[in-house]
Amino acid sequence: MNLNYFSRLRVALPAVGLALMLSAATSMRGAELSWRTDFAQASQEAAQQHKYMLLDFTGSDWCPWCIKMDKEVFSQSQFSTFALKNLILVKLDFPRKAPQSPAEKSQNQDLAKKYAIEGFPTYILLDSNGKEVRRQVGYLQGGATAFIDWLGLSGQGQG
DSSP, rough: OOOOHHHHHHHHHHHHHHHHHHHHHHHHHOSSOEEEEEEEHHHHHHHTOOOOOEEEEEETTTOOHHHHHHHIIIIIIHHHHHHHHHHEHHHHOOOOOSSOOOHHHHHHHHHHTTTTTOOSSEEEEEEEOOOEEEEESSSSHHHHHHHHHHTOOOTOOOO
16 A cells, blocks of 8 residues: 555544544434424324424523523433424413514413413423323423423323
């Protein structure tokens, strides 16, 4: 083998290693979650797919506990994998700075009244028919594992 081959290989190997590390980091993040903002559309999807709906009443740009839950639970691959199989996710946001359409703002205010939301974050699990199964007001310690346990859906399906 000639010296030129080894020289090129020495340059190429670090690039291959970097590519593999980036690929592994991307897969560790899990699948990208799709949070709906249209409650009516999400309700239809839940009914058609026989999935539960998770309502996330949040102040995404000002509520420290909401931001902490996003980081510790919703951005984790364990939650993403679980949610893709079991949930239709609905983010009902009450931002202070982020722009929001008048229709979304009105819908979120109406839903906050309907579900008697008293604080942020509040998580409400609905069955595929829209019936409330459980709710969590405030931050839930323990990361993705504790939140998935709180949902209580392990091994359950909806008919």
